[in-house]
Amino acid sequence: MLRVERLSKAFGGVQAIRELSFALEPGRIQSIIGPNGAGKTTLFNLISGVLAPDSGRIWLADRDITGRRPFELARVGIARTFQNLQIFFNMSVRENVMLGCHRHLERGFWRCLVRSPKIARSERACRERADEILRRVGLAGDPDAPAESLAYGALRRLEIARALATEPRLLLLDEPAAGCNARETKEIDALIQGVAADGVTVVLVEHDMRLVMNISERILVLDHGERLAEGTAAEIRANPAVIAAYLGSTAAGASDAA
Amino acid sequence: MRANWRRPRTGGLLTLALAIALLPWFLPNAFFFDVAINVGLAAIVCVGLNLLIGYAGQISLGHAGFFGLGAYCSAILTQRYGWPPTLALLSGMLLVGVLAFAVARPILRLRGHYLAMATLGLGIIIAIVLNQETALTGGPDGMPVGRFAVFGLAIDGDWMWYWLVGGALLVTVWLALNLIESPIGRALRAVHGAEIAAATAGVDTTRYKVLVFVLSAVLASFAGSLFAHYTGFLTPDEATFFRSIEFVTMVVLGGMASVFGSVVGAAILTALPQFLTVFQDYEQVVFGLVLMLVMIFLPRGLVPSLLGYAARSG
Amino acid sequence: MAEFLQFLFSGITVGAIYALVALGFSIIYNASHVINFAQGEFVMIGGMATVFVAAAGVPLPLAALAAIALAVAVGLAIERFGVRPARDASVVTLIIITIGASIFLRGMAGVLFDKNFHSLPAFSGERPLRIAGATLLPQSLWVLGTTLLVALLLWLFFGRTLTGKAIMASAHNRLAAQLVGIDTRHVLLLSFGLAGALGAIGGILIAPLAPTHFQVGVMLGLKGFAAAILGGLGSGPGAILGGLSIGIAEAMSAGYLSSAYKDAVAFVIILLVLFLRPSGLLGRAAIDRV
Numbered sequence: 001m002l003r004v005e006r007l008s009k010a011f012g013g014v015q016a017i018r019e020l021s022f023a024l025e026p027g028r029i030q031s032i033i034g035p036n037g038a039g040k041t042t043l044f045n046l047i048s049g050v051l052a053p054d055s056g057r058i059w060l061a062d063r064d065i066t067g068r069r070p071f072e073l074a075r076v077g078i079a080r081t082f083q084n085l086q087i088f089f090n091m092s093v094r095e096n097v098m099l100g101c102h103r104h105l106e107r108g109f110w111r112c113l114v115r116s117p118k119i120a121r122s123e124r125a126c127r128e129r130a131d132e133i134l135r136r137v138g139l140a141g142d143p144d145a146p147a148e149s150l151a152y153g154a155l156r157r158l159e160i161a162r163a164l165a166t167e168p169r170l171l172l173l174d175e176p177a178a179g180c181n182a183r184e185t186k187e188i189d190a191l192i193q194g195v196a197a198d199g200v201t202v203v204l205v206e207h208d209m210r211l212v213m214n215i216s217e218r219i220l221v222l223d224h225g226e227r228l229a230e231g232t233a234a235e236i237r238a239n240p241a242v243i244a245a246y247l248g249s250t251a252a253g254a255s256d257a258a
Numbered sequence: 259m260r261a262n263w264r265r266p267r268t269g270g271l272l273t274l275a276l277a278i279a280l281l282p283w284f285l286p287n288a289f290f291f292d293v294a295i296n297v298g299l300a301a302i303v304c305v306g307l308n309l310l311i312g313y314a315g316q317i318s319l320g321h322a323g324f325f326g327l328g329a330y331c332s333a334i335l336t337q338r339y340g341w342p343p344t345l346a347l348l349s350g351m352l353l354v355g356v357l358a359f360a361v362a363r364p365i366l367r368l369r370g371h372y373l374a375m376a377t378l379g380l381g382i383i384i385a386i387v388l389n390q391e392t393a394l395t396g397g398p399d400g401m402p403v404g405r406f407a408v409f410g411l412a413i414d415g416d417w418m419w420y421w422l423v424g425g426a427l428l429v430t431v432w433l434a435l436n437l438i439e440s441p442i443g444r445a446l447r448a449v450h451g452a453e454i455a456a457a458t459a460g461v462d463t464t465r466y467k468v469l470v471f472v473l474s475a476v477l478a479s480f481a482g483s484l485f486a487h488y489t490g491f492l493t494p495d496e497a498t499f500f501r502s503i504e505f506v507t508m509v510v511l512g513g514m515a516s517v518f519g520s521v522v523g524a525a526i527l528t529a530l531p532q533f534l535t536v537f538q539d540y541e542q543v544v545f546g547l548v549l550m551l552v553m554i555f556l557p558r559g560l561v562p563s564l565l566g567y568a569a570r571s572g
Numbered sequence: 573m574a575e576f577l578q579f580l581f582s583g584i585t586v587g588a589i590y591a592l593v594a595l596g597f598s599i600i601y602n603a604s605h606v607i608n609f610a611q612g613e614f615v616m617i618g619g620m621a622t623v624f625v626a627a628a629g630v631p632l633p634l635a636a637l638a639a640i641a642l643a644v645a646v647g648l649a650i651e652r653f654g655v656r657p658a659r660d661a662s663v664v665t666l667i668i669i670t671i672g673a674s675i676f677l678r679g680m681a682g683v684l685f686d687k688n689f690h691s692l693p694a695f696s697g698e699r700p701l702r703i704a705g706a707t708l709l710p711q712s713l714w715v716l717g718t719t720l721l722v723a724l725l726l727w728l729f730f731g732r733t734l735t736g737k738a739i740m741a742s743a744h745n746r747l748a749a750q751l752v753g754i755d756t757r758h759v760l761l762l763s764f765g766l767a768g769a770l771g772a773i774g775g776i777l778i779a780p781l782a783p784t785h786f787q788v789g790v791m792l793g794l795k796g797f798a799a800a801i802l803g804g805l806g807s808g809p810g811a812i813l814g815g816l817s818i819g820i821a822e823a824m825s826a827g828y829l830s831s832a833y834k835d836a837v838a839f840v841i842i843l844l845v846l847f848l849r850p851s852g853l854l855g856r857a858a859i860d861r862v
Binding site: 069074080102123 | 437440441443445448452454458459460461463515
């Protein structure tokens with residue numbers, strides 16, 4: 001589904017990603033972990049088009065998508081959430097999700113200007129779809145409420161809802177459980193599994209090792225912008241290089257929960 | 259908590275239509291008609307400008323340049339080349355649209371102060387050109403402008419102008435409301451709310467920013483053309499930096515992201531200086547204070563703040 | 573050659589004033605990421621206040637100091653009452669607030685002073701010097717000399733003194749600065765006051781050469797801002813480079829091309845800079861962190 005070849009990105013003197021290559025299988029849940037500064041969010045930014053790589057190529061299902069802009073990538077099926085929530089706080093809960101439908105909507109300028117019936121119909125369908133997705137992520141409560149009225153954990157789910165509305169083939173989740181308590185994390189866990197069951201390829205960047213170990217079919221470990229290791233949860237847990245670089249104290253936490 | 263998200267759209271439009279229809283019967287003399295017509299013209303500019311500033315979250319400190327260009331286009335084409343006024347008006351809109359489109363992409367890549375400075379620079383350059391090209395524009399001394407006519411019907415006198423401008427304002431507001439409540443409007447608000455998220459969700463953010471920039475410029479040109487024919491005499495003062503700030507103040511005062519707020523803001527800041535001529539010397543003092551106080555204490559502007567207050571207590 | 577030098581001299585002279593204004597912009601921007609659109613009014617206050625205080629019988633040097641003090645006070649007031657209450661507002665809001673402040677100050681100047689043009693006597697006489705066929709007024713030397721001195725003092729202040737370094741630290745990371753005990757409110761006040769003084773000094777220096785007026789701050793402020801962006805917002809050397817560049821470019825195009833479009837030069841330059849290299853000559857590009 002996703003193939004990355006010799007990707008590199010530097011900021012000033014800092015080499016954030018260094019000649020990184022890996023491939024992701026379709027329809028699986030995969031995680032990317034690594035110590036802080038390993039380049040995980042930078043990698044997401046590169047894949048979602050927010051940043052352009054210095055060198056290297058990215059493929060989505062045999063289509064070269066290197067250097068394409070974010071909205072173009074959304075249209076070929078890449079959606080993402082953000083580490084530091086990028087919710088539209090100036091809109092309602094439902095409108096946030098409706099924005100996700102954007103690329104599927106009837107939206108010609110002149111039609112919008114005169115409020116043509118086609119637009120009205122398309123909007124209605126979008127509303128229904130948004131409500132459906134909200135129900136699915138567990139936010140059916142009050143769709144007209146302002147987005148800022150939601151609790152933190154709910155906001156994370158709202159971002160996922162918005163991403164789902166774009167009907168992605170590849171979903172990038174940047175720390176979806178960050179700042180969530182145990183119950184909220186469990187809900188996110190179930191949500192992600194449900195999404196993957198629908199055939200969406202899910203990639204997580206996460207620090208919550210319980211979630212990672214529990215949910216991932218494959219794990220990629222990054223350190224200093226390079227690939228350190230790749231394998232199943234069990235393999236990664238046992239990999240001495242990984243433990244040395246990163247898992248260290250949290251290895252105990254992971255085996256407690258397992 | 260059900261937030262008062264959308265003003266009842268039909269209610270607002272109806273109120274405006276009613277106000278426009280009933281007002282002239284209450285206006286005692288020509289002076290009041292003049293104020294009302296100027297309010298209407300300013301409001302058209304502000305509704306467009308608000309789409310850019312309030313909804314899309316950009317800024318323009320040079321919109322008087324587009325206003326002035328539209329005005330001078332109409333003036334020059336009708337006076338020096340004998341074009342029919344409606345054609346001249348449409349040509350002005352086209353010219354301004356093309357210019358705005360040409361500069362929009364490079365300008366809208368900028369953010370914050372850089373964007374403000376770029377729009378300001380553009381507006382000032384336009385004003386300087388209008389001032390200097392005396393042969394064409396009459397320079398600082400200005401130039402006369404003939405009457406406006408729509409399909410041969412000459413627009414003469416207060417009442418005709420009032421209905422023309424009032425009607426134009428109503429249509430502008432209707433179109434603006436349609437746009438805001440459409441997927442394009444939602445995309446614009448998303449760009450304002452979290453631009454990168456909007457982009458990754460599939461919104462071509464640059465395209466929409468350019469769209470709303472060009473649209474607001476074209477509206478300003480339209481109002482400028484009408485203004486030129488209405489006042490009958492045009493000077494480059496209509497395109498200055500001060501005028502641009504006046505428009506921005508109206509938008510800010512009335513309410514960012516509020517179409518009716520723009521009308522209210524335009525009304526207050528056009529009418530008040532006319533009636534408070536006593537304070538002529540203090541006009542700038544008051545203006546400056548209004549700007550500062552509104553932005554500090556009522557950053558969302560009058561109409562949204564009042565509506566929010568009403569929703570909370572009602 | 574003489575002609576070229578003539579234009580060069582006048583360009584450098586006015587460029588030095590732009591540089592002082594630009595420095596004021598950069599100092600405030602560095603401390604707070606706010607663009608103070610009222611910067612030009614400090615220049616106006618410098619000139620106008622000196623004129624009026626001197627007219628009241630106060631000897632010129634004291635009048636000048638009073639004017640500088642007034643400008644500093646105004647700067648502090650803008651920070652305290654205009655900027656601080658809106659500290660966390662959006663960029664657009666802050667821009668509009670400082671624009672409002674500049675309009676307010678202009679209006680007050682028109683009321684408190686008057687709306688006429690005024691001039692100051694040259695500091696050391698009006699006998700022009702002749703250099704390679706071009707004339708140079710002694711006042712120009714005052715302008716250049718003072719600007720260089722000010723630049724040097726600022727360089728020492730920001731580089732060598734603790735307070736100066738504190739301001740730079742606050743600019744880089746407000747939270748970190750607060751955590752190490754720097755009172756960032758004082759830093760902001762200081763930068764506004766400093767910018768006020770710089771602007772006023774510029775206004776006093778240029779008043780003998782170009783008549784001052786209550787609206788003189790508008791164009792000076794805008795061109796100074798253009799100079800700051802040209803040189804790179806936040807860069808001191810950039811401000812000076814930008815100011816001189818714009819001054820010289822203006823003089824040259826007025827001399828060789830058309831004097832009518834002189835004012836447009838600064839803005840054409842700034843549009844080009846913003847389109848091609850927004851970070852300016854010596855500035856660093858900004859990065860959006862996601």
